[in-house]
Amino acid sequence: MSFLSHLESVVRDVSGSIACSVMGFDGIAVETYQAQDPGELELSSAWAEYANLLTQLKNAADLLKTGTVSEVSINTEKVMTLIRQVSPDYFVVLALRPEGNYGKARYVLRVTAPKIRAEL
């Protein structure tokens, strides 16, 4: 089973999903499954920017002894973004419409992350 089928099942299971991607902390997407036309949203630029912030967060968490950063969510007026660390080098990111099912999204990413990790 490839990454893509995992990403596709995340997008299918979570209502309001726009796209789901496996990315490196270097900001480069390994694989992406896109559900809907994101319109004017420049998701790939946003995600590369988030990867940069996540790297800073990982470093901050080390210093602050708050434990490993497992999940980050950045919600704007137009898109909710849920990010879960998969390995020290990779994370999975899901973009949802603001009316999407956020609770389901958290659950689905939590159970999908180990499946993706197993394929790395």
Add this chain to the structure above:
Amino acid sequence: MSFLSHLESVVRDVSGSIACSVMGFDGIAVETYQAQDPGELELSSAWAEYANLLTQLKNAADLLKTGTVSEVSINTEKVMTLIRQVSPDYFVVLALRPEGNYGKARYVLRVTAPKIRAEL
């Protein structure tokens, strides 16, 4: 009514709350209500660090046309942190134990933010 009573009612309403604070984007806390001994967690340092990241996120969102960043969540092994923008200069931040009620926390911060804004 002061900030503190709003912060206290957030902490009382959300199970697993550790502390709730109104902070400036400069990383300085205006007011904090603390529920439990945070132990070894250095929350104030973490929050100052998050304020710095939020500022970068605000700038990124402007560039990326994803709309205003309304809510950010950073969850580690030991603490879940929910952050909601209150005004262009201030945000409210809530720290929860990992077993805390995350959905309730999102709801309570959403309804409390306008009350805090009204006091600014």
